[in-house]
Amino acid sequence: MRRGVFESWRPKGGDWDRAAATHLFRRAGFGPRPGEVERALADGFETTLERVLANTAHDRRLRRGAHALLAAGDVETLQGWWVSLLVDDGAQLTERMCLLWHDHFATSDAKVDDVRLMHRQNEIFRELGLGDFRAMLHALAKDPAMLVWLDGNANKTGSPNENFAREIMELFCLGIGNYTERDVQEAARAFTGWGTAGRSFEYHAENHDAGGKEIFGRRGNFGGEDVVELVLAHEACPRHVAQKLLEELVHPEPTGEEVQSLARFLVSSDWEIGRAVEHVLRSALFFSPRARRSRIAGPVEISVSTVRALGARVAPVRVARTAEEGGQSLFRPPSVKGWDGGPSWIQASSWIARHNALAALAGAHGGGSDEAEVDLRAAFGGPESVGEVPGAVTEHLLPDGVDGGYFDVLERTARAAGGMDEALSLVTALVLTSPEYHLI
Amino acid sequence: MANTRREFLVNGLCVTAAVPFLSSFALPRAGGGERVLVVVQLTGGNDGLNTLVPHRQDDYFHLRPTLARPRGGLHALDDDHGLAPSMKGLAELFAEGKLACVHGVGSPVPDRSHFRSMEIWHTADPDGPAGDVGWLGRLGDQIAERDPTVLSAVHVGDEDLPLAMWGRSFRSPTVRDPQGFRLREVDAAFERGRDELVGRRRSDGGEGVLGFLRGAARDAYGAARKMEELAARSSPVEYPGTGLARKLELVARLVSGGFGTRVFQVSLGGFDTHSRQAAVHDALLGEVSGALTAFQRDLEHQGVDDRVATLVFSEFGRRAQENASRGTDHGAGAPAFVIGAGVRGGLHGELPRLDRLVDGDVPGTTDFRSIYTALERDWMGLAPSTGVGALELFV
Numbered sequence: 001m002r003r004g005v006f007e008s009w010r011p012k013g014g015d016w017d018r019a020a021a022t023h024l025f026r027r028a029g030f031g032p033r034p035g036e037v038e039r040a041l042a043d044g045f046e047t048t049l050e051r052v053l054a055n056t057a058h059d060r061r062l063r064r065g066a067h068a069l070l071a072a073g074d075v076e077t078l079q080g081w082w083v084s085l086l087v088d089d090g091a092q093l094t095e096r097m098c099l100l101w102h103d104h105f106a107t108s109d110a111k112v113d114d115v116r117l118m119h120r121q122n123e124i125f126r127e128l129g130l131g132d133f134r135a136m137l138h139a140l141a142k143d144p145a146m147l148v149w150l151d152g153n154a155n156k157t158g159s160p161n162e163n164f165a166r167e168i169m170e171l172f173c174l175g176i177g178n179y180t181e182r183d184v185q186e187a188a189r190a191f192t193g194w195g196t197a198g199r200s201f202e203y204h205a206e207n208h209d210a211g212g213k214e215i216f217g218r219r220g221n222f223g224g225e226d227v228v229e230l231v232l233a234h235e236a237c238p239r240h241v242a243q244k245l246l247e248e249l250v251h252p253e254p255t256g257e258e259v260q261s262l263a264r265f266l267v268s269s270d271w272e273i274g275r276a277v278e279h280v281l282r283s284a285l286f287f288s289p290r291a292r293r294s295r296i297a298g299p300v301e302i303s304v305s306t307v308r309a310l311g312a313r314v315a316p317v318r319v320a321r322t323a324e325e326g327g328q329s330l331f332r333p334p335s336v337k338g339w340d341g342g343p344s345w346i347q348a349s350s351w352i353a354r355h356n357a358l359a360a361l362a363g364a365h366g367g368g369s370d371e372a373e374v375d376l377r378a379a380f381g382g383p384e385s386v387g388e389v390p391g392a393v394t395e396h397l398l399p400d401g402v403d404g405g406y407f408d409v410l411e412r413t414a415r416a417a418g419g420m421d422e423a424l425s426l427v428t429a430l431v432l433t434s435p436e437y438h439l440i
Numbered sequence: 441m442a443n444t445r446r447e448f449l450v451n452g453l454c455v456t457a458a459v460p461f462l463s464s465f466a467l468p469r470a471g472g473g474e475r476v477l478v479v480v481q482l483t484g485g486n487d488g489l490n491t492l493v494p495h496r497q498d499d500y501f502h503l504r505p506t507l508a509r510p511r512g513g514l515h516a517l518d519d520d521h522g523l524a525p526s527m528k529g530l531a532e533l534f535a536e537g538k539l540a541c542v543h544g545v546g547s548p549v550p551d552r553s554h555f556r557s558m559e560i561w562h563t564a565d566p567d568g569p570a571g572d573v574g575w576l577g578r579l580g581d582q583i584a585e586r587d588p589t590v591l592s593a594v595h596v597g598d599e600d601l602p603l604a605m606w607g608r609s610f611r612s613p614t615v616r617d618p619q620g621f622r623l624r625e626v627d628a629a630f631e632r633g634r635d636e637l638v639g640r641r642r643s644d645g646g647e648g649v650l651g652f653l654r655g656a657a658r659d660a661y662g663a664a665r666k667m668e669e670l671a672a673r674s675s676p677v678e679y680p681g682t683g684l685a686r687k688l689e690l691v692a693r694l695v696s697g698g699f700g701t702r703v704f705q706v707s708l709g710g711f712d713t714h715s716r717q718a719a720v721h722d723a724l725l726g727e728v729s730g731a732l733t734a735f736q737r738d739l740e741h742q743g744v745d746d747r748v749a750t751l752v753f754s755e756f757g758r759r760a761q762e763n764a765s766r767g768t769d770h771g772a773g774a775p776a777f778v779i780g781a782g783v784r785g786g787l788h789g790e791l792p793r794l795d796r797l798v799d800g801d802v803p804g805t806t807d808f809r810s811i812y813t814a815l816e817r818d819w820m821g822l823a824p825s826t827g828v829g830a831l832e833l834f835v
Binding site: 151154156158159161162163166170171176181294296327334335337339340343344346347348349350351352355356359360364405406409410412413416417426429430433434435436438439 | 483552553554555556595598599600601612613614615616621622623624626627629630632633634636637638640649650652653654656657659660663664714715763764765767769770
């Protein structure tokens with residue numbers, strides 16, 4: 001019999017090793033903390049996976065902390081708050097999905113210009129991002145930040161605004177080629193009357209175009225909710241969502257068969273995203289060589305996961321700024337398409353920004369780090385001598401292993417350093433700024 | 441494959457025959473340096489009708505009850521057209537014969553999606569599925585082939601690298617500002633180690649993403665070193681304090697300082713004016729005009745204006761009829777602008793007729809690729825992306 005695309009992974013012998021555990025932590029969260037991989041290896045794969053899947057509850061104080069910060073009204077403060085949740089151990093899987101949905105339903109404060117609305121949308125991702133996709137889509141369609149962002153509050157009978165109607169089809173749910181221009185225009189008519197009053201959704205019946213519409217070949221007196229339902233019922237919708245999940249969790253170029261298979265699973269599990277994510281994380285495909293280190297880490301991923309890997313204490317706003325300098329400003333994606341990701345993360349200036357930030361985090365500019373409290377020796381399992389430094393650092397940061405040439409460079413640098421602290425700093429900085437580290 | 445495209449009008453007077461590329465087409469180098477192309481992208485779909493205003497057509501005022509610009513405030517280019525009030529500088533360049541305005545530029549397969557339309561402009565391919573090579577990337581590839589040591593194409597700004605600049609083998613770097621391009625110093629041992637690590641190649645040749653990362657890192661370190669040398673220079677020409685002006689000032693510095701780059705793209709966003717357009721659009725056009733004028737004056741001052749041509753484009757124009765939010769929705773054709781000392785100034789292409797709209801839009805009557813061919817072949821002396829004949833934009 002033919003094996004399923006997402007056949008469960010059953011690790012044998014040494015399969016469940018440092019590299020496998022790190023892979024799981026990096027994709028289902030933002031990488032391991034010092035000691036986390038050792039614990040995973042002691043507990044075994046099944047127990048660790050259960051723990052990863054249950055890693056969805058923040059310290060309430062941390063999450064509620066936003067309310068005090070929102071009064072400040074600036075996006076930098078809000079970015080810092082989110083980074084504190086991304087770094088926190090409490091809900092790594094939840095936050096991974098939040099970032100995924102923020103990229104997918106990309107909304108920018110550059111236009112919304114209201115951090116309370118941006119925060120509220122972020123909480124939709126946090127509450128529903130592992131739940132029922134249909135409920136999340138309905139919530140986002142009426143989300144005030146989204147309404148402002150895609151001109152849903154300027155959509156009136158007689159002069160429908162097509163912005164949201166287009167993007168729910170083109171970018172959010174179906175993809176180009178699965179709808180017509182006429183579908184967009186008719187859907188825009190159906191959304192007329194939706195808008196905002198203050199910071200809330202409000203329906204204005206007098207602005208609604210109550211006439212008949214035809215969308216995807218079906219006729220009716222459709223309103224906005226009906227369009228959301230029609231989009232969800234479209235055969236392209238589960239594929240579009242599955243594609244996004246696979247690109248982020250498994251491999252940047254999933255096959256048509258993989259997409260189709262996960263799409264079917266998503267529909268059969270009642271659109272529960274959490275179940276689809278579990279389905280993926282349990283699979284042999286997820287742990288296959290094709291998936292491992294197949295993605296170029298984004299600026300938020302690289303910043304947050306490095307802070308976690310080094311057990312560093314850094315001001316969250318500082319981490320957010322580092323990510324921004326690398327080309328990813330939270331709550332400010334470049335367009336409704338989100339970040340292009342992949343190779344487009346790496347340009348001369350963004351690489352230099354990464355280089356500078358990571359070298360600084362390792363304290364490589366001399367005199368220790370001026371921005372972070374870091375105990376590199378503790379982070380790498382307490383190497384006893386300069387000679388042990390290259391091995392300890394690579395074991396933790398590049399658990400898939402490095403070749404002899406790479407290791408030689410680290411050994412030479414460690415030997416040339418003036419003592420243990422400098423050796424740790426320079427070797428860590430070399431690894432962090434090496435291209436190998438940016439593949440996750 | 442059935443060709444259902446609308447027959448595309450190319451103005452006979454302005455179009456030369458499509459000829460396969462030969463290096464002999466390259467014009468002699470002017471001013472001792474190589475010719476440079478600067479592309480300014482207006483992201484979001486610029487409202488062409490309120491930029492280059494056809495004020496003699498009464499329909500303009502009917503279609504735009506609140507947004508129509510009064511005749512009085514326009515900078516007249518001829519009897520029928522005027523530039524928006526905030527575009528004084530470009531009107532001066534027009535009077536000096538350094539600005540070409542091309543009417544009704546668009547794609548033969550128009551698309552109202554920002555992303556699809558931008559892809560079409562970026563790849564010069566209105567038909568195919570979007571590839572991952574852009575028209576400026578192709579130029580970058582050709583230049584890099586001749587001289588691999590130079591950064592042939594550079595994207596200036598803090599946006600993602602546009603698809604237009606993706607090459608087959610050459611990857612354009614992004615320069616945000618000279619400061620953001622500076623490597624913090626560590627120590628000599630670290631720098632030696634770092635250069636060794638990014639200089640490594642796998643013996644089996646199969647490098648994939650890792651090879652790409654190493655190449656990008658090497659390019660970044662090389663550019664950072666050069667940039668450091670140029671960062672100290674400054675220009676006596678005063679630029680406005682806008683984002684676009686800062687980007688173009690950096691371009692001027694790189695051109696006059698001999699950075700060696702021949703293709704630049706910069707962009708300015710915010711043109712997706714679906715509601716309450718008037719004030720926002722005026723400010724944007726003011727930023728465009730002010731920045732481009734200062735840029736041109738700076739190039740003139742540095743004596744390099746004869747080897748720089750600048751194209752200004754947007755992914756589409758906007759609907760002729762304004763919407764109920766005092767804005768405009770996505771449209772089709774719109775004017776494009778080419779600026780430079782070597783440019784045939786004036787109005788080019790067929791002027792839009794507001795009584796002959798197509799689906800409510802000013803149609804594209806000049807294929808955008810005819811401008812590309814002119815820039816690629818006639819200006820840069822390189823192989824054009826397509827076989828579409830060139831507009832006669834250069835003297």
